[in-house]
Amino acid sequence: xxxxxxxxxxxxxxxxxxxxxxxxxxxxxxxxLPGDLAExxxxxxxxxxxxxxxxxxxxxxxxAVLRYWRWFSGVLVGDFGNSLASGRPIVTVLLPRLQxxxxxxxxxxxxxxxxxxxxxxxxxxxxxxxxxxxxxxATLAAxxxxxxxxxxxxxxxxAVQLGWxxxxxxxxxxxxFGQKLWAIALPALTLTLVTTGHMMxxxxxxxxxxxxxxxxxxxELKGTPRRAIIFRHALPNxxxxxxxxxxxxxxxxxxxxxxVEVVFVYPGMGQLMVDAVSKRDIPLIQACAIVFAITYVGLxxxxxxxxxxxxxxxxxxx
Amino acid sequence: MNAYSGxxxxxxxxxxxxxxFGKLAAMLGASASVGAMLPGAARAQGEPKKGGSVxxxxxxxxxxxxxxxxxxxxxxxxxxxxxxxxxxxxxGTDGSAVPELAESWEPSPDAKTWRFNLRKGVTFHDGKExxxxxxxxxxxxxxxxxxxxxxxxxxxxxxxxxxxxxxxxVVELEEGNADLPYLMTDYHLVIMQKDSDPASGIGTGGYRIxxxxxxxxxxxxxxxxxxxxxxxxxxxxxIVGIADPxxxxxxxxxxxxQIMERVDPKTVDLLGKMPGVTIHxxxxxxxxxxxxxxxxxxxDNNDFRLGLKYAADREDILAKILRGLGRVGxxxxxxxxxxxxxxxxPQRTYDPDKARFHMxxxxxxxxxxxxxTSDAPFAGAVDAAVLYQQHAAAAGINIDVIREPxxxxxxxxxxxxxxxxxxxxxxxxxxxxxxxxxxxKAAWNESYWFRPDFDKLLVQxxxxxxxxxxxxxxxxxxxxxxxxxxELIPMFNDFVDASTAxxxxxxxxxxxxxxxxxxxxxxxxxx
Numbered sequence: 001x002x003x004x005x006x007x008x009x010x011x012x013x014x015x016x017x018x019x020x021x022x023x024x025x026x027x028x029x030x031x032x033l034p035g036d037l038a039e040x041x042x043x044x045x046x047x048x049x050x051x052x053x054x055x056x057x058x059x060x061x062x063x064a065v066l067r068y069w070r071w072f073s074g075v076l077v078g079d080f081g082n083s084l085a086s087g088r089p090i091v092t093v094l095l096p097r098l099q100x101x102x103x104x105x106x107x108x109x110x111x112x113x114x115x116x117x118x119x120x121x122x123x124x125x126x127x128x129x130x131x132x133x134x135x136x137x138a139t140l141a142a143x144x145x146x147x148x149x150x151x152x153x154x155x156x157x158x159a160v161q162l163g164w165x166x167x168x169x170x171x172x173x174x175x176x177f178g179q180k181l182w183a184i185a186l187p188a189l190t191l192t193l194v195t196t197g198h199m200m201x202x203x204x205x206x207x208x209x210x211x212x213x214x215x216x217x218x219x220e221l222k223g224t225p226r227r228a229i230i231f232r233h234a235l236p237n238x239x240x241x242x243x244x245x246x247x248x249x250x251x252x253x254x255x256x257x258x259x260v261e262v263v264f265v266y267p268g269m270g271q272l273m274v275d276a277v278s279k280r281d282i283p284l285i286q287a288c289a290i291v292f293a294i295t296y297v298g299l300x301x302x303x304x305x306x307x308x309x310x311x312x313x314x315x316x317x318x
Numbered sequence: 319m320n321a322y323s324g325x326x327x328x329x330x331x332x333x334x335x336x337x338x339f340g341k342l343a344a345m346l347g348a349s350a351s352v353g354a355m356l357p358g359a360a361r362a363q364g365e366p367k368k369g370g371s372v373x374x375x376x377x378x379x380x381x382x383x384x385x386x387x388x389x390x391x392x393x394x395x396x397x398x399x400x401x402x403x404x405x406x407x408x409x410g411t412d413g414s415a416v417p418e419l420a421e422s423w424e425p426s427p428d429a430k431t432w433r434f435n436l437r438k439g440v441t442f443h444d445g446k447e448x449x450x451x452x453x454x455x456x457x458x459x460x461x462x463x464x465x466x467x468x469x470x471x472x473x474x475x476x477x478x479x480x481x482x483x484x485x486x487x488v489v490e491l492e493e494g495n496a497d498l499p500y501l502m503t504d505y506h507l508v509i510m511q512k513d514s515d516p517a518s519g520i521g522t523g524g525y526r527i528x529x530x531x532x533x534x535x536x537x538x539x540x541x542x543x544x545x546x547x548x549x550x551x552x553x554x555x556x557i558v559g560i561a562d563p564x565x566x567x568x569x570x571x572x573x574x575x576q577i578m579e580r581v582d583p584k585t586v587d588l589l590g591k592m593p594g595v596t597i598h599x600x601x602x603x604x605x606x607x608x609x610x611x612x613x614x615x616x617x618d619n620n621d622f623r624l625g626l627k628y629a630a631d632r633e634d635i636l637a638k639i640l641r642g643l644g645r646v647g648x649x650x651x652x653x654x655x656x657x658x659x660x661x662x663x664p665q666r667t668y669d670p671d672k673a674r675f676h677m678x679x680x681x682x683x684x685x686x687x688x689x690x691t692s693d694a695p696f697a698g699a700v701d702a703a704v705l706y707q708q709h710a711a712a713a714g715i716n717i718d719v720i721r722e723p724x725x726x727x728x729x730x731x732x733x734x735x736x737x738x739x740x741x742x743x744x745x746x747x748x749x750x751x752x753x754x755x756x757x758x759k760a761a762w763n764e765s766y767w768f769r770p771d772f773d774k775l776l777v778q779x780x781x782x783x784x785x786x787x788x789x790x791x792x793x794x795x796x797x798x799x800x801x802x803x804x805e806l807i808p809m810f811n812d813f814v815d816a817s818t819a820x821x822x823x824x825x826x827x828x829x830x831x832x833x834x835x836x837x838x839x840x841x842x843x844x845x
Contacts, residue, residue, distance in 0.1 A: 039728070039729045047759065049463065049464065049465070050464075050465065050466050050467075052461075052464075053464040053465075053466060054466065083382060085380075085382030086382045086383065086384050086532065087383075088383070088384075093381060093532075096531075098383070147383060152564060155565075156568075157570045158570060159572050160571050162574060163572065166563070166572065166574055167568035167569050167572045167573055167574060168558070168560065168565055168568070170373075170558060171533070172535075172572060173529065173531075198783045206762070210767045228365040233591060250358075262561060262562050262565070263562060263564070263565055264437065264560070264565065265558065265560045265561075265562070265565050265569075267381075267531070267533075271381065272381050273534075275380040275381040275382055275533065276381070276382070278380070278725070279380060281382055284382075
């Protein structure tokens with residue numbers, strides 16, 4: 001067990017290093033964006049006086065390294081600073097958006113993950129039969145369409161024609177949980193369609209591979225029931241790859257849904273980051289990037305740990 | 319006091335006679351609301367109905383927004399500012415200056431000193447009564463070193479502000495300006511309370527802001543103490559930031575919003591055919607321009623510029639890029655809706671022979687002429703450039719369309735590259751438009767056009783209180799820009815909004831969409 005703790009500790013440390021590297025890369029990226037920060041904040045209506053005032057206020061004359069260090073040392077103590085464009089503390093800007101994004105991601109995940117795994121298992125079980133082929137075709141079709149297009153299709157059918165769900169996900173602060181779910185039904189469905197195919201196919205492939213292993217043959221020869229073979233022998237050994245693909249899709253649900261946010265006017269993190277980039281709000285861009293990086297690194301770490309726990313060979317190296 | 323009284327006053331003063339009023343209305347291409355523009359006819363549309371709530375899908379919202387009117391840029395900010403606040407003067411549906419927080423004003427004979435008489439008994443949302451100190455404090459926010467206000471430029475002409483008693487504000491200008499009341503309609507100059515936080519959203523307007531989620535939604539409830547009668551009729555107004563035109567359309571179709579800003583020209587015909595949807599088209603000063611730097615060869619040669627101007631088929635660009643939702647331009651920035659529009663100036667048309675003649679005179683031998691564009695100035699600017707390339711090719715002119723990144727366009731391309739696309743939202747007056755982009759010393763003299771005689775006449779016209787004389791001066795200024803300027807202006811765009819049929823009194827206003835961004839206080843619902 002101490003081995004395991006060390007293993008996980010090492011992963012955590014590596015994760016933190018990755019995050020640091022990401023923050024440096026993002027900073028360099030923001031420095032490379034075209035245009036002067038002060039001029040971009042003011043837009044076409046910038047007057048030289050106003051630009052000078054903003055430059056002075058934001059210490060834009062200081063070297064990039066110094067500005068970066070000021071920001072990073074703040075983050076280490078949990079202070080993301082203030083938004084350059086609006087002057088509000090970044091935490092208050094970020095948190096509601098993060099909540100909204102996580103709510104949508106969680107809803108989509110709660111539908112998509114069990115659905116994908118169930119479909120994947122059944123497809124593996126009934127390999128090459130009609131069910132398998134239909135599922136494959138349907139999920140592949142869904143995955144091949146761009147998500148905004150799926151979004152528009154769903155809006156057309158379920159909002160404009162049938163009127164079952166709202167076309168835009170407007171959520172008033174006083175809305176109850178049920179109302180919120182109703183409001184995000186279409187974006188959640190869009191994301192489900194976008195992610196299910198990938199997870200389902202990986203599940204199917206992993207299980208199919210395990211099913212062809214000699215020990216499964218042994219179990220079959222022993223007369224173990226089909227259900228027990230799948231759940232007791234095959235699934236635990238397929239968990240590693242499944243966990244990895246699930247995590248990849250969960251991360252996508254958090255960081256990659258900007259198009260869906262725009263189509264459904266959903267105030268999530270993607271829109272926040274796009275706004276931040278267009279306004280050259282560097283601390284806000286960095287904060288968003290850090291949150292995204294934490295999501296990615298954290299979820300991938302989780303997948304690694306799950307794989308390790310599920311696989312005795314990794315649990316006891318050598 | 320009824321806001322219509324302003325128009326009555328205007329008519330009485332002879333600023334605009336009824337006939338030209340009607341002509342203007344016809345030119346605006348007004349759909350349902352032509353009648354509403356005439357004081358007498360206004361009541362015929364029915365008395366305003368109180369109650370109900372309206373959601374407006376508007377563009378330009380960002381998470382970085384604040385309620386501070388000084389920093390307003392996009393339409394969603396302007397709409398919000400006019401929910402909670404008022405200016406001294408309102409921009410009327412006929413393009414006139416309508417009394418708002420100032421109930422009247424008088425210029426000195428040289429138009430250098432102006433007295434604004436404030437309306438009495440107007441209260442802020444927190445109960446404090448409006449007085450001259452509030453107005454002076456507000457206007458001072460846009461003055462002086464380091465002001466971040468978008469109105470800082472136009473306020474540099476103010477020399478001094480002082481109160482004369484509790485309800486008179488005296489504005490002294492560096493030089494005479496007959497248009498000062500119009501400058502006071504600027505959405506950055508929404509009157510705030512003295513020593514208040516500019517981002518508090520507390521003003522004298524028809525709605526109190528009760529929720530503000532930057533870029534996402536703004537919610538306001540009716541201010542029962544509003545000083546205008548017949549305005550701010552809705553119980554509540556919600557503004558929703560919707561950037562995607564398809565999402566705005568779907569939201570209108572499904573009844574999630576009742577008013578949508580900026581209909582996509584490509585779908586306007588389809589949307590207009592839908593039952594229960596009304597399209598509102600307002601003409602105005604918004605225009606597209608292909609700017610040539612007159613200080614850079616070969617654009618420093620007027621024949622070269624004329625050649626390029628004759629090589630544009632404006633009708634074709636208007637029809638294909640804006641689907642006809644606009645008017646052709648005549649290489650000068652004053653729109654047909656402006657009282658000082660020079661109607662006698664001949665319209666420049668597509669003439670490849672003339673283009674060839676001028677180009678030859680300028681010594682052009684078929685070299686590539688780089689033209690920078692991007693979809694940053696407006697959606698369709700790249701397509702418009704390619705169209706122009708085709709038109710020009712027929713005159714033997716070789717336009718090389720360069721697509722620049724949209725991000726950073728205003729910093730890295732505009733006013734840097736010698737020939738590029740630009741967009742101007744309209745300005746309320748001819749003087750403002752010309753001062754901001756054509757005066758030699760203007761910060762945004764984008765064509766680098768330096769003409770002392772133009773500058774001199776512009777300043778003279780600004781201070782001229784005699785209208786016919788002034789009109790003549792503006793006609794001359796427009797002729798100068800048309801014949802010698804560095805701007806090829808192919809078209810003016812209309813502001814095209816849509817609403818559900820129950821939305822009444824959608825008063826079209828030249829210059830801006832959504833009833834001059836005052837839809838929340840102007841419309842009412844017909845149950």
